[in-house]
Amino acid sequence: MHKFANPTQFMRIANAIYPWAAGLSMILFLIGVPIALVSSPADYQQGETVRILYLHVPAAVMMQMIYYGMAAGSAAYLIWRHPMANLVAKASAPMGAIFTALCLICGMLWGQPMWGTFWVWDARLTSTLIQFFIYLGYIALADAFEDPERGDRAAAILALVGVVNVPIIKFSVNWWNTLHQPASLSLTKSSMTGDMLLPLFLMMGAFGTFYIAVLVLRLRAELLSAKIRNARLSQVAVSEATAAAE
Amino acid sequence: MTRKSRRLYFVLLGLLGLGAGTALVLTAFQDNIVFFRSPTEIAEGKVQPTQRFRIGGLVEEGSVVKQGENVSFAVTDMKHTVKVTYTGILPDLFREGQGIVAEGQINTAGVFVANEVLAKHDENYMPREVADALKKSGHWQEGEPLPKGITGGIAPVSTAPADQ
Numbered sequence: 001m002h003k004f005a006n007p008t009q010f011m012r013i014a015n016a017i018y019p020w021a022a023g024l025s026m027i028l029f030l031i032g033v034p035i036a037l038v039s040s041p042a043d044y045q046q047g048e049t050v051r052i053l054y055l056h057v058p059a060a061v062m063m064q065m066i067y068y069g070m071a072a073g074s075a076a077y078l079i080w081r082h083p084m085a086n087l088v089a090k091a092s093a094p095m096g097a098i099f100t101a102l103c104l105i106c107g108m109l110w111g112q113p114m115w116g117t118f119w120v121w122d123a124r125l126t127s128t129l130i131q132f133f134i135y136l137g138y139i140a141l142a143d144a145f146e147d148p149e150r151g152d153r154a155a156a157i158l159a160l161v162g163v164v165n166v167p168i169i170k171f172s173v174n175w176w177n178t179l180h181q182p183a184s185l186s187l188t189k190s191s192m193t194g195d196m197l198l199p200l201f202l203m204m205g206a207f208g209t210f211y212i213a214v215l216v217l218r219l220r221a222e223l224l225s226a227k228i229r230n231a232r233l234s235q236v237a238v239s240e241a242t243a244a245a246e
Numbered sequence: 247m248t249r250k251s252r253r254l255y256f257v258l259l260g261l262l263g264l265g266a267g268t269a270l271v272l273t274a275f276q277d278n279i280v281f282f283r284s285p286t287e288i289a290e291g292k293v294q295p296t297q298r299f300r301i302g303g304l305v306e307e308g309s310v311v312k313q314g315e316n317v318s319f320a321v322t323d324m325k326h327t328v329k330v331t332y333t334g335i336l337p338d339l340f341r342e343g344q345g346i347v348a349e350g351q352i353n354t355a356g357v358f359v360a361n362e363v364l365a366k367h368d369e370n371y372m373p374r375e376v377a378d379a380l381k382k383s384g385h386w387q388e389g390e391p392l393p394k395g396i397t398g399g400i401a402p403v404s405t406a407p408a409d410q
Binding site for chain 2: 041042045053115122163164168183193195198
């Protein structure tokens with residue numbers, strides 16, 4: 001694991017993954033979107049509104065998976081001081097926030113015609129909104145300190161504290177009665193027909209590979225900006241030293 | 247003990263404590279987190295008569311009476327039934343046998359006067375032709391879990407939590 005603490009080693013693998021993730025994501029979107037939005041069947045109760053599901057559910061899955069990844073990265077940073085793990089967590093946070101927002105917005109647009117309301121304060125909706133705020137809080141906290149390392153540490157602790165909310169989102173529909181329906185899909189069970197599962201799986205794959213591809217791009221940018229920062233600092237140090245010598 | 251393993255135990259203990267604390271808080275607030283009450287809970291007297299609350303259950307077959315904008319129907323969880331009256335526009339999914347959640351208050355006559363009715367959607371998703379064919383062949387009725395063999399090779403959900 002410590003081999004990957006070296007940014008060069010880490011990015012060698014990340015850069016090798018990038019074209020595959022980006023290509024696969026593009027292919028899955030190109031196949032998945034037409035099936036999800038046009039050729040898949042309308043639902044017997046919801047009609048065409050069911051198509052919102054093919055955005056809403058993959059976004060919800062990403063919201064949870066990205067957060068678990070962020071929490072793991074933050075733990076590795078706090079315990080082993082693994083700098084790349086922290087960088088992955090930091091680069092993932094805005095994407096997690098955007099997927100959460102997408103999940104909430106799609107859900108509200110579905111809720112209005114189906115339930116008769118955009119929003120209710122039931123356990124599933126409320127815990128998802130809290131997750132959105134945890135993502136935003138993480139982003140804000142990481143940037144709130146003069147000393148970036150202190151910000152990183154505070155944000156990593158917040159990421160670990162926030163991880164309790166993710167299983168609450170998942171199981172809220174089983175633990176309490178909610179307006180939101182229970183899951184239609186688990187690892188072994190489904191209450192959707194095969195012709196609806198196909199676009200759902202395609203879109204999940206498209207979202208997942210899209211995340212990986214964008215993550216690599218963000219890591220590259222983060223490392224570059226760190227390099228620029230260091231170059232500037234040493235430049236300042238050099239000019240101060242020459243000023244002192246004169 | 248090295249500093250690394252000390253930090254590892256610290257993080258693990260912290261998460262354990264946090265998880266336990268959250269579990270205790272959520273259990274303590276159990277009654278406040280539920281979104282609606284079932285007719286059985288109301289029959290058992292778990293709701294104060296003057297309290298505003300939400301009731302959830304299935305719209306009883308043959309109970310819907312519409313007079314203009316005024317609707318009356320019964321909400322059931324198959325054990326107990328509560329009469330509901332409502333004035334206003336109902337959601338599209340509202341019909342007999344459908345799960346709904348209504349917000350309001352029980353009046354002195356024991357009727358639940360709702361000022362908001364929401365439809366609850368179940369977790370079954372399938373094309374209309376499949377639903378029609380299943381109903382026709384008698385393999386499935388609305389509100390039941392889907393029969394085997396139509397969920398793309400994945401086992402169907404075995405329990406439909408109708409009154410959850």
